[in-house]
Amino acid sequence: MPTPHGSRGGMAFSADELRVLRRALEAALQSSSTRPTPEDxxxxxxxxxxxxxxxxxxxxxRTFLFAELARYRAALPGSSAGYLERLRGALDTGYVPGPDDLAALRMLRAQPCGAIEQRRRLGLLHRCEQLAELDVRARLEARIPAPAGPVRPRLLALPGGRSGEPAKGKPGADPKRKVPTPGEIWPRRRPDSPPAPQDPPKPPPPEEEQRATG
Known part of the structure; x- marks a missing residue:
């Protein structure tokens, strides 16, 4: 029977189990016409x-290891050495540190210790902070629904089509002309001009005047 190997989900197989695996792979790679024996x-x-x-x-x-990690975390700061060792092992198996682990690491960082141990604790704290941030981002992205189809940019129509020339208006229309004002629609009436002066009557010629008096 295979046995669990390590804390990462590995398995150890015996020689007989490896032979069975080899025969199963050979049967899977062969053509469908070859049928395995009942013993295989x-x-x-x-x-x-x-x-x-x-x-x-x-x-x-893994469940037992995580429970043991929680017990060592609850016994801090006296169990700092055992807690840090088990935390490193749990991280190697895919364990995601929670708020309790981050708080415990910050508390241990503030505790007096040697320079080498201080660097180890600081490095482990940074690693746990990065893993926790990645986990939060992954959960937020999983909650956001993906778009049903590919998002295409909206295209805006240009005046004049592909030529790029401005659109032509109606014939005879001035595109720059504004809306007419009331003064343009109803022009102001001009005052009537005075009548032109008439010329005085001319006097009759002298002959006609004599005839009139004679």
């Missing part, structure tokens, strides 16, 4: 069940 099928089924059980055992082991 039974061996693959037993191995699959053993791998599933080993996976569950690895999950139980």
């Amino acid at each position: 099928v039974q061996d693959c089924l037993r191995l699959a069940e053993a791998v599933e059980e080993a996976s569950r055992e690895g999950g139980r082991l």
